[in-house]
Amino acid sequence: MTHILRIDASARRENSISRDLTTQIVEKLSPATVTTRDLAEGVPLLDEAWIGANFTPADARSPEQAETLALSDALVAEVKAADTLVIGLPIYNFGVPAALKAWIDQIARVGVTFRYTETGPEGLLSGKRAIIALASGGTEAGSAIDFATGYIRHLLGFIGITDVTFVTADRMAIDPEATLAGARQQVAALAA
Template identity: 50%
Template sequence: MNILVLNSSGRTELSVSRKLVAELVTELLAQSAEARITYRDVAAGVPCVDDLLISGLYIPQEQRTAEQRQALAFSDELVAEVQAADVLVIGTPIYNFGIPAALKAWLDQIVRAGVTFAFAENGYEGLLTGKKAYLVVTSGAVEAGSSLDHATPYLRLILGFIGITDVEIISACQLSMLGEQPISAAMDAIHHLQTVG
C-alpha cells in the first residue's frame, strides 16, 4: 500500500492537524507494516498556477518550450505522487471558512484535463479511481459540516471530480471553544478505523 501524506497547516509544532495526521499514519502503518509513505508539506510552498504553466497544459508535449516543460515538471511530480498512492491522508485546518491557500495551490497543480480527469460524453470522468482519502480537519471555531464549513464540501467535490470518492473525514473542530475534547474524539476515531486494503 502506498500512502501519500499531505500537511497544509501554516503551523508546525503547535499544529493540531499535523499531530492528528501523524497519529493516523501510525495507525495505518500498524494495519499495513509494508506500507510506503510519501510526505508532502504543501505549506512549505507550492507555486500558484501562472501563464507559463497554463499555456503548457493545453498544447501537445512535443510542442512545449523548455520553459513550459520546466513549469510543468513540478505539477507532473505532484500528479505522479497522487497516481501512485492507494491512500491519501490530507491534513487541513479551516482558515476563514475554507482550505489554506497552499492546499488550493496543490489542487490546482494536480487537477489536470486528460491526466486526472477527462471530458466524457455526459460531463467529466475522474481518472484517479480506486483510492481512499482521509481528511483530517481542524478549526478554532467552525464546526465541520456546518453551513460555515466550506472546506470539507469543497474537498469532497474536487476529490470526487478526479475520481476519489471514498472520503472519510476525521475532525477536531471548534478547538477554541471546546478545548481538548475534539482532539480526544478525533484520536478515538483514528484508533477505531476499519482496516484499509
C-alpha cells in the first residue's frame, strides 16, 4: 500500500483552496496510509543551536543537541517513510509560505537527505513522487512573478525527488469557477 505524506502549508484552515486540493489528491490516490503534517501549527526556524547540533557528528552530539534536532529528525523520518508527498502550496507574495520554508530548512540536511560529491550535490531521497497542490489569487504558475514553483521543484530535486507534478488553481481572483474546474480535472487525471 502507498504511504502518503500530506503537507499543508496554508495559514487558513477553512476555505483554503490548497487544503481542499490536497484532500482531493489524497482521496484520488487512496487507498493509502496517510501521515499529515499541518505546518500552520508551527515549525521552528533554524537558529544557532540547531546549526551547531546539525553540524556536529551524530555520535558526538550532546543530549541537548539531540533534543534540538528531534523535530528535524522526525520530519525527515516522515519524508523517508513516504512513497508520495502531497504538498499544499499557497503562493504568498509570489513565493512559498514561511512555514513551508521553515519545514524545508528542517528537512534539507547534508548527509541525511542530500550529500555533496565530486560531481556536485546528490539527493538521497530518490524513488519518491511529489504532487504539489498550488493555489494563488493571480500569480500564474510558471510566470515571471512566480518564485514558488521553481523553488519547490528545485528543492525537491536537490533532495532526490524528481517526479514532481503540479495541480494548479492559480487564477482564483480572476476566474474562480474555471480555475477550480481546471484543478479538479488535473486531480482526476492523476495516476494513482
